[in-house]
Amino acid sequence: MSRLARCIGAAVVALVVSATASACSTSGSDRPLVAVTTNILGDVVTEVVGDAAEVMVLMPAGADPHSFEVSAKEAARLRSADLVVENGLGLEEGVARHVEAAAADGVPVFTAGDAVDALEWSSDDGSGPDPHLWTDPARMVDVVEALDEELRTIGVDATGTSAYLDELTTLDAEMSAAFDTLAPDDRTLVTNHHVFGYLADRFDFRVVGAVIPSGTTLASPSAADLRDLAEAIEDAGVPTIFADASQPARLAEVLAAEVDVRVRIVPLATESLTADGAASTYLGMMRSNTAAIVDGLSSSS
Amino acid sequence: MNPTTSRAAARIPTTIGLAAGIALAVTACSSAPATEDPTASAAPHGYVAGATESQEPQLRLLSVSATGATAVHDLLTGDDTDLDSVDAPEHSATDGRFLVTSDADRTTIVDSGAWTVDHGDHTHYYAAEPRVVGTLDGGGRVEVHSSETLTTVTWPDRSAGVVLDRAALGQGEVEVTARVEAAVLLPMGDRLVAASDDGVRVLDGDGGTRGNGEAQPCVDPAGGIVTRAGAVVGCAAGAVVVDEGGEAALVALPDADPGAGRPTTFAARAGRPTVAGLAGDTGFWLLDARERSWQHVPTERPLRTVVAVDDDDEHVVGVDDQGRVVVHTLATGSVATTAPLVDPATTPLLQLDAQRAYLATPDGRTVHEVDFADGARVARTIELPLAPTAFAEVGL
Numbered sequence: 001m002s003r004l005a006r007c008i009g010a011a012v013v014a015l016v017v018s019a020t021a022s023a024c025s026t027s028g029s030d031r032p033l034v035a036v037t038t039n040i041l042g043d044v045v046t047e048v049v050g051d052a053a054e055v056m057v058l059m060p061a062g063a064d065p066h067s068f069e070v071s072a073k074e075a076a077r078l079r080s081a082d083l084v085v086e087n088g089l090g091l092e093e094g095v096a097r098h099v100e101a102a103a104a105d106g107v108p109v110f111t112a113g114d115a116v117d118a119l120e121w122s123s124d125d126g127s128g129p130d131p132h133l134w135t136d137p138a139r140m141v142d143v144v145e146a147l148d149e150e151l152r153t154i155g156v157d158a159t160g161t162s163a164y165l166d167e168l169t170t171l172d173a174e175m176s177a178a179f180d181t182l183a184p185d186d187r188t189l190v191t192n193h194h195v196f197g198y199l200a201d202r203f204d205f206r207v208v209g210a211v212i213p214s215g216t217t218l219a220s221p222s223a224a225d226l227r228d229l230a231e232a233i234e235d236a237g238v239p240t241i242f243a244d245a246s247q248p249a250r251l252a253e254v255l256a257a258e259v260d261v262r263v264r265i266v267p268l269a270t271e272s273l274t275a276d277g278a279a280s281t282y283l284g285m286m287r288s289n290t291a292a293i294v295d296g297l298s299s300s301s
Numbered sequence: 302m303n304p305t306t307s308r309a310a311a312r313i314p315t316t317i318g319l320a321a322g323i324a325l326a327v328t329a330c331s332s333a334p335a336t337e338d339p340t341a342s343a344a345p346h347g348y349v350a351g352a353t354e355s356q357e358p359q360l361r362l363l364s365v366s367a368t369g370a371t372a373v374h375d376l377l378t379g380d381d382t383d384l385d386s387v388d389a390p391e392h393s394a395t396d397g398r399f400l401v402t403s404d405a406d407r408t409t410i411v412d413s414g415a416w417t418v419d420h421g422d423h424t425h426y427y428a429a430e431p432r433v434v435g436t437l438d439g440g441g442r443v444e445v446h447s448s449e450t451l452t453t454v455t456w457p458d459r460s461a462g463v464v465l466d467r468a469a470l471g472q473g474e475v476e477v478t479a480r481v482e483a484a485v486l487l488p489m490g491d492r493l494v495a496a497s498d499d500g501v502r503v504l505d506g507d508g509g510t511r512g513n514g515e516a517q518p519c520v521d522p523a524g525g526i527v528t529r530a531g532a533v534v535g536c537a538a539g540a541v542v543v544d545e546g547g548e549a550a551l552v553a554l555p556d557a558d559p560g561a562g563r564p565t566t567f568a569a570r571a572g573r574p575t576v577a578g579l580a581g582d583t584g585f586w587l588l589d590a591r592e593r594s595w596q597h598v599p600t601e602r603p604l605r606t607v608v609a610v611d612d613d614d615e616h617v618v619g620v621d622d623q624g625r626v627v628v629h630t631l632a633t634g635s636v637a638t639t640a641p642l643v644d645p646a647t648t649p650l651l652q653l654d655a656q657r658a659y660l661a662t663p664d665g666r667t668v669h670e671v672d673f674a675d676g677a678r679v680a681r682t683i684e685l686p687l688a689p690t691a692f693a694e695v696g697l
Contacts, residue, residue, distance in 0.1 A: 066420065066425065067354065067418075093420075121422040123421060123422060128421060128422065194423040212356075212357065214357045214358055215377040216376045216377065216654075216656065216657055216670070217656045217657065219680070220672070222680070225672065244356040245357075246355070246356050246357050
């Protein structure tokens with residue numbers, strides 16, 4: 001299908017849904033348009049394409065990749081893009097139908113998950129592919145190499161590929177060196193984040209899933225409420241757990257008071273870049289997580 | 302009227318089809334007509350404008366008084382929010398997010414604005430503004446069940462059921478997508494499990510017959526619940542369990558105390574595969590929908606209501622005929638009991654989550670928060686802004 005035909009199709013959608021977007025004229029640029037679903041991949045793609053293409057990132061900073069949504073205008077532009085880049089492996093549930101619609105219009109779709117050796121998660125109740133591949137920088141090298149090829153196929157000569165591959169290789173080496181300072185027995189992440197399977201696979205960590213007691217429990221806690229978490233912490237022998245908790249200070253306090261477990265509670269950046277700060281780029285997010293993990297698990301901490 | 306919580310694991314955790322589907326679509330682009338998506342601008346599936354995602358379950362108590370006054374108590378902040386009044390309720394049920402109440406003529410749906418989406422390897426917790434969504438014609442005893450995409454409301458005494466678009470419901474719209482004649486009607490993913498005197502059938506989400514439409518016999522169907530191990534329908538001889546593949550099988554009740562009878566309602570922590578029901582005055586039944594087995598557990602006093610927690614310690618929480626909360630820990634065989642907390646002459650309203658049980662009655666505003674894992678300790682007492690006739694713990 002020609003670019004023109006896609007534009008017409010997209011314009012029809014725009015008319016149907018809101019009559020506010022004119023999909024073919026909103027880019028304000030003659031450069032090819034690469035639409036990216038998640039903001040982590042958005043940062044990577046922006047670095048890779050350089051000024052060879054315009055990059056539109058659908059997922060806002062701080063949003064959840066599983067459930068973020070796009071406006072009608074963005075959905076229309078997605079269908080007029082020259083390439084759609086998605087994470088895949090089931091990550092972008094909310095936006096998947098828009099990607100499918102673009103694919104049905106003939107827009108090529110690059111799926112990062114197809115470029116890597118994917119891991120599986122499993123629980124008592126099921127299993128499936130683990131989509132959180134970005135926690136391993138080596139797999140991101142695979143993604144960027146495959147992406148560069150895909151860009152060439154659609155006629156985009158990405159200007160940043162080789163520099164960004166160097167950055168990823170450096171990141172990978174830095175993380176290896178940083179984690180090497182931890183004794184093998186110290187490489188245990190007790191966490192309620194579910195995204196670190198690939199990092200663990202790459203850098204020989206053990207991930208111990210932890211359930212953080214809820215706010216209703218912390219209002220009037222008992223040792224029974226904290227038993228599972230305390231056992232996980234004591235079995236792992238870690239001084240720090242990595243968790244999102246709504247009341248981390250209160251949790252640390254009741255762990256000490258009720259079950260005599262003294263532990264630091266540190267959050268990590270997981271599924272979304274932030275608007276500002278260390279986790280506003282992929283490389284920054286990985287470096288800040290690495291520093292937090294090494295700091296939290298060092299025997300001297 | 303004691304709302305029972307019943308909701309399936311929101312998504313059958315097989316997501317592998319997505320990437321494959323896209324790959325196919327790419328190669329098919331030249332022949333496949335572009336499908337316009339009229340919902341592109343609407344609030345999407347599973348999403349409510351203004352909803353925020355949270356780090357933990359947004360647990361709330363949603364209550365309706367005898368006169369229809371409606372309020373939400375936030376268990377995390379302690380804040381109370383008044384909602385619009387509804388018809389004075391005679392019956393109620395909850396799916397862990399929505400509360401339905403009914404009188405003889407009409408049924409009202411209230412959205413608590415708090416819910417959980419279970420994605421298998423991880424869980425999302427959402428909070429939005431609570432509101433009264435709308436009404437459905439017809440009243441009487443009512444049940445409600447949800448999957449991620451469908452909500453069913455059933456009036457078993459009239460063998461009438463409707464299927465609602467759950468995404469639309471979350472956006473404030475009552476959209477009836479199908480009507481099914483059934484005593485029990487349960488959503489299972491995008492399909493339905495319907496039970497009538499003809500037996501238990503699996504239907505398409507629009508109520509159409511699926512496959513050969515063969516029914517699994519089920520005499521006098523009553524009571525149903527959706528679990529992550531399949532949908533459960535109570536029958537005279539036991540329960541029919543329908544698995545995710547649509548296979549139905551009767552799990553026959555074993556011989557037990559003749560007074561045990563059959564359970565006609567089932568209750569469990571949201572989505573869990575082991576569910577509980579009353580066994581007459583003898584105690585309670587537990588049905589493990591995964592193992593397809595029944596267990597009869599005698600109790601010291603007759604129970605008025607019972608809910609299975611289905612955690613590692615196998616807690617089962619009930620309220621007995623003396624108004625005491627009774628906690629059975631089946632993993633150890635121990636039983637713990639509170640002092641009488643509620644007037645045994647009133648209907649006990651019992652709800653629970655993974656850590657706490659909440660007991661209320663229509664004769665007062667006090668809710669007892671019970672830590673069932675800590676010897677049935679009363680952890681807190683909470684004052685609601687009204688005395689609840691209908692009572693639901695939500696955010697589950």
